Amino acid sequence: MGGPRWNILSPAPGGALSGGSPVTSQMAHRAEPPDGGWGWMVVLSAFFQSALVFGVLRSFGVFFVEFVAAFEEQAARVSWIASIGIAVQQFGSPVGSALSTKFGPRPVVMAGGILAALGMLLASFATSLTHLYLSIGLLSGSGWALTFTPTLACLSRYFSRRRSLATGLALTGVGLSSFAFAPLFQWLLSHYAWRGALLLVSALSLHLVACGALLRPLSLAEDPAVGGPGTQLTSLLHHGPFLRYTVALTLINTGYFIPYVHLVAHLQDLDWDPLPAAFLLSVVAISDLVGRVASGWLGDAVPGPVARLLMLWTTLTGVILALFPVALAPTALVALAVAYGFTSGALTPVAFSVLPELVGTGKIYCGLGLVQMVESIGGLLGAPLSGYLRDVTGNYTASFVVAGAFLLAGSGVLITLPHFFCFSAPTSKPQDLVTETLGTKVPLPSEGLGEE
Structure with missing residues (x-):
């Protein structure tokens, strides 16, 4: 009873019970991810x-x-x-x-x-x-x-x-x-x-x-229903929540990397020596590491959609970025660097975890590739925009404030995702999946965040 659940999918159009020829081939599909094992x-x-x-x-x-x-x-x-x-x-x-x-x-x-x-x-x-x-x-x-x-x-x-x-x-x-x-x-x-x-x-x-x-392919029950790459791409381009999520990540990416590019230069404008300024990036990296593990644990422990946790980390990161120009004392700057490293690291694992809830695990390969391609636009434009604002204003105040604004805008888009205010974790079953068992089509539970 506690073992893995399986659906037997019969590709043959007829079956022994329907008067046709016996089923010539069957393929076993795991009904849901094993959450461990291999x-x-x-x-x-x-x-x-x-x-x-x-x-x-x-x-x-x-x-x-x-x-x-x-x-x-x-x-x-x-x-x-x-x-x-x-x-x-x-x-x-x-x-x-x-x-x-x-x-x-x-x-x-x-x-x-x-x-x-x-x-x-x-x-x-x-x-x-x-x-x-x-x-x-x-x-x-x-x-x-x-x-x-x-x-x-x-x-x-x-x-x-x-x-x-x-x-x-x-x-x-x-x-x-x-x-x-x-x-x-x-x-x-x-x-x-x-x-x-x-x-x-x-x-x-x-x-x-x-x-x-080491990657062992895993066959899931929803796979036959999602089609090939072309079919998946077409469906994703008409998937409202997926498109909004892609916009949110693009906005987040635009401001996310600014400290890695311009924090040292900002500190040198404040008369910091190059070595301590560079060391502060190491502090950010350590906090980033801790944030990723802590957020991964919280993402599974806290009930409800993971998008809500992603919105929290994104909002905090945006506020911290906007506060960097205000902090002048070394102690305050170190505290902000630690906080930025933790929250920016924390949003990364949950950002990847939201996508399967939106599109289902059957479309995860195509969905993740498309998201990464589009969101890279924000990553490529963020640093040049920050440098341009520095050239125009003479300091990095506007750069960090605008970077924080991009993350806060991304948080606002995340709120529009379906079931954002639900208090139970969504499933990742696809909405339109049917399994054909001995000639009978049986609909499976709908996808957690559905398509619009």
Whole structure:
């Protein structure tokens, strides 16, 4: 009675009981995510995968000075290497999602790991910046696009009640690797120069293949009803709550990264020394790590839609951002940095947990890829807008206030999601799913947040 529930789906049009030929093939589908089991191995895979993608991206700045000196190029041109990689990873996410829907996440992520490693390998032979644009930016970026979204989507299919906690634990890999990789890469540069260091980073990236091998496809009862990638995309583009949620995340993304880009510069405007100012970012990173785990636990423990918790963390983050220009004393700035790190880290796992409640786990691959592609627009525009406001006003006051306003606007959109004020946790069953058992169609429970 406590074991897994299964629906037996019969693809044959007729059955033995209806007078037709016997059922020739049957496929067993788990009725709901197992909330554990092999899912914890998927969490482990996602932990290392997030570290090997975003840990490398966050720490890649240590190569920046080496590239400027080696190719005698302007800093702005060298900066495009990482920017192209990030852009390709974000905009290529729907491709990884579509391929995972058709072939499953395991071969897609393993192929992505090979591309990411190959890009770093070819970069070690670079003779120009164009070579680095193509190898690291395009090739490794394409590999990253095939790894992150499919892995997080696969994790979402394994968990329901513990989804926020599982996601929070998986994403702690980003914070931990950011601490480890920056000094590691610097050590590699000092001992092997930048070409040798890139060869070793290539070997490190190849471990993404092992991460992909841990992903075991999970068949759920709702899968036959959601159709292929094209059908899913069409339905999502007409899904009101999904579109509003995408708008909310885009607004949040616009202001979310401003402290990572301009907090050090803001502190230097206040006459802070560069070293303490940079150390404050480490304080933010530590708080971010704690916030992700705490929020993941709360997301599963607090009843009601996860979107409500996401709105809380987003609102607090927006208020804290707007308060940065007001704080002048070092103690107040450190307190705000700790608070920002915690709340901004806390909103990340629940942001990924809301999506399955909106569209169902059957559409999670396509939905997550589409969300990441659109929300990346906010991430790409936020920093330039903040810099423009600094140039116009002469300080970062308007930059942080506007960044906070974007997050508060995103919170306002989250309130419009269906069942936001309900006091029970929604299910993630799709609204239109029917199962055909021995020729009889049986509707399953409607999707928790439904379509509009």
